[in-house]
Amino acid sequence: MPKKCMICEKEASYCVRGSSECYCDECADDNFSDLELLEKVEKEDKNGKVQAVQQSIPQQP
Numbered sequence: 001m002p003k004k005c006m007i008c009e010k011e012a013s014y015c016v017r018g019s020s021e022c023y024c025d026e027c028a029d030d031n032f033s034d035l036e037l038l039e040k041v042e043k044e045d046k047n048g049k050v051q052a053v054q055q056s057i058p059q060q061p
């Protein structure tokens with residue numbers, strides 16, 4: 001489910017690194033002068049899930 005801005009509850013565009021706090025564009029802009037602290041929220045793609053890459057390599061005898 002989409003993350004919401006902690007302040008105005010709009011759809012969040014940014015989350016604080018290492019935290020569950022999320023902000024929309026405007027609130028991120030108002031509250032953080034340095035957006036480097038924030039991570040852009042990835043919108044869910046059509047598949048909804050990222051497919052795990054299978055890395056199991058058969059062991060050679």
Ligand SMILES: [Zn+2]
Pocket residue numbers: 005006007008009010023024025026027028
């Ligand atoms: Zn907001």
